[in-house]
Amino acid sequence: MHTRLESASAHVIIGDDQPFCIIGERINPTGRKIFQEQLRRGDLSRIEIDVAQQIEGGAMVLDLNMGMPLADEVELMVQAVRLVQSLTDVPLCIDSSVIEALDAGLQTYTGKALVNSVTAEDERLDAILPLVKRYGAAIIGLPNDEEEIPEEPARRLELARKIVDVATSKYEIPIEDILIDPLAMPIGADTTLVNRTLETIHLVHSELGVNMTLGASNVSFGMPERGVLGAAFLPMAMQAGLTSAILDARSPEIVRAVKAADLLLDRDPWGASWIAAHRARQAAQAS
Ligand code: THG
Numbered sequence: 001m002h003t004r005l006e007s008a009s010a011h012v013i014i015g016d017d018q019p020f021c022i023i024g025e026r027i028n029p030t031g032r033k034i035f036q037e038q039l040r041r042g043d044l045s046r047i048e049i050d051v052a053q054q055i056e057g058g059a060m061v062l063d064l065n066m067g068m069p070l071a072d073e074v075e076l077m078v079q080a081v082r083l084v085q086s087l088t089d090v091p092l093c094i095d096s097s098v099i100e101a102l103d104a105g106l107q108t109y110t111g112k113a114l115v116n117s118v119t120a121e122d123e124r125l126d127a128i129l130p131l132v133k134r135y136g137a138a139i140i141g142l143p144n145d146e147e148e149i150p151e152e153p154a155r156r157l158e159l160a161r162k163i164v165d166v167a168t169s170k171y172e173i174p175i176e177d178i179l180i181d182p183l184a185m186p187i188g189a190d191t192t193l194v195n196r197t198l199e200t201i202h203l204v205h206s207e208l209g210v211n212m213t214l215g216a217s218n219v220s221f222g223m224p225e226r227g228v229l230g231a232a233f234l235p236m237a238m239q240a241g242l243t244s245a246i247l248d249a250r251s252p253e254i255v256r257a258v259k260a261a262d263l264l265l266d267r268d269p270w271g272a273s274w275i276a277a278h279r280a281r282q283a284a285q286a287s
Contacts, residue, residue: 001015001016001175001176001209001210001211002014002015002018002176003015003138003176003177003179003211004112004138004176005061005091005111005112005113005114005138006091006111006112007085007088007089007090007091007092007110007111008085008089008110008111009089010089010090010091011091011112012060012061012090012091014179014211014213014243014244015211015243016205016211016241016243016267017267018243018267019060019259019262019267019268019273020234020238020242020243020244020245020258020261020262020267021060021061021213021243021244021245022058022059022060022061022244022245022247022249022255022258023059023060023061023062023063023093023114023213023244023245023246023247024050024054024055024057024059024061024062024063024246024247024248024249025063025215025217025246025247025248025249026050026053026054026248026249026250027047027050027051027054027062027063027064027065027080027084028063028065028067028095029065029066029067029068030065030067030068034046036068036071039066039068039071039076040068040070040071044079044080044083047080047083047084048083048087051084051087051088052087053249053250054249054250055088055090056250057249057250057251057252057255058249058255058259059090059249060090061090061091061092061093061114061244062084062088062090062091062092062093063092063093063095063116063246064077064080064081064084064092064093064094064095064105065095065096065116066080066096066101067095067096067097067098067101073096073098073100073101074098074100074101074104075104077094077096077101077104077105077108078104078105078107078108081094081105081108081109082108085109085110091111091112091113091114092109092111092113092114093113093114093115093116093140093246094106094109094113094114094115094116094137095116095117096116099127099128099131102115102128102131103131106131106134106135106137107135109135112136112137112138113135113137113138114137114138114139114140114179115128115131115132115137115138115139115140116140116246117139117140117141117142117181118132118139118140118141118142118163119141119142119143119144119145120141120142120143120144120145120159120160120162120163121145121146125163125166125167129166129167129170129171129173130171132167132171132173132177133171133172133173137177138177138178138179139167139173139177139178139179140179140180140181140213141160141163141164141167141178141179141180141181142181142183143155143156143157143158143159143160143163143180143181143182143183143200144159144183145159149183151193151196152196153196153199153200153202153203154203156182156183156200156203156204157200157203157204157207157208160180160182160204160208160210161207161208163178163180164178164180164208164210175210176210176211178210178211179210179211179212179213179243179244180204180208180210180211180212181212181213181214181215182197182200182201182204182212182214182242183197183200183214184197184214184215184216184218184219185197185218185219186218186219186220186221186222186223187219187220187223187229188220188221188222188223189222194219194233197214197219197237198236198237198240201237201240201241201242202240202241204241205240205241206241211243211244212241212242212243212244213242213243213244213245213246214237214242214245214246215245215246215247216230216233216234216237216245216246216247216248216254217230217246217247217248219233220233226248226251227248227251227253227254228253230247230248230251230253230254230257231253231254231256231257232257234247234254234257234258234261235257235258235260235261235264238258238261238262238265239261239265245258259273259274259277260274262274
């Protein structure tokens with residue numbers, strides 16, 4: 001199963017025989033007071049730094065979220081898509097809970113974007129999937145509905161299956177353009193939660209065979225040594241079938257753990273990328 005994302009001049013393929021797809025999470029004002037104030041003033045300069053740091057760190061796709069109180073999210077999304085596409089050719093993940101912002105972002109975007117996200121609620125599916133179809137985008141499906149964010153992996157699978165069924169049958173979206181989010185939860189809240197996520201990954205992989213992504217930072221939220229937790233979690237999730245994640249691409253600990261797992265799970269033929277990255281670091285140190 002290959003999910004292809006495109007910018008104006010480059011592409012990325014997500015799949016279980018591909019290098020793990022690193023989606024940079026940073027262009028998101030949630031919890032960032034100064035960034036929020038800058039955006040409200042129409043100052044998008046921080047985005048330039050976030051783009052540069054994440055690409056430098058190894059991001060292959062960038063998530064773009066402009067959601068915050070008291071701001072014109074539609075206008076910000078349009079400006080942010082234009083700005084980021086002028087700075088980099090990695091594909092973008094357009095991230096909003098506001099339909100109009102998704103629509104405006106997709107309209108502005110050049111290429112085949114990823115849309116973050118749609119839940120299994122009928123109303124959300126019927127609002128967002130027509131956009132995904134119209135723009136030929138790919139989509140992240142979250143297996144929760146109006147009633148619950150289910151804990152049970154079997155229930156998450158059921159809701160994931162509903163999203164896949166509605167998207168493919170009702171909207172004729174190709175199954176390879178659907179990524180399921182198995183729902184990563186904070187280990188600091190409850191130490192049984194990450195096992196549920198890993199079980200869900202395993203189930204979705206074996207039952208649906210689709211690509212997956214999740215918010216890896218959720219796992220370490222509120223805990224010390226977040227990088228180590230991310231570096232331990234992601235290789236386990238990859239082994240279970242996870243093919244991409246939204247994560248802090250500025251963290252060398254996390255990115256290097258992902259690259260090591262790519263090699264160990266045969267997604268880096270001959271270790272070429274592993275060795276090339278090592279040589280590049282040596283050369284940078286020497287100069
Ligand atoms: N699944 C999907 N999309 C997602 C998530 C997910 N998008 C949002 C989130 N979860 C992943 N993205 C981010 C973006 C930024 C930060 C964390 C996750 C971040 N956090 C700071 C920190 O952790 O220190 C500050 C946050 C705060 O203080 O509240 O920058 O699960 N599909």
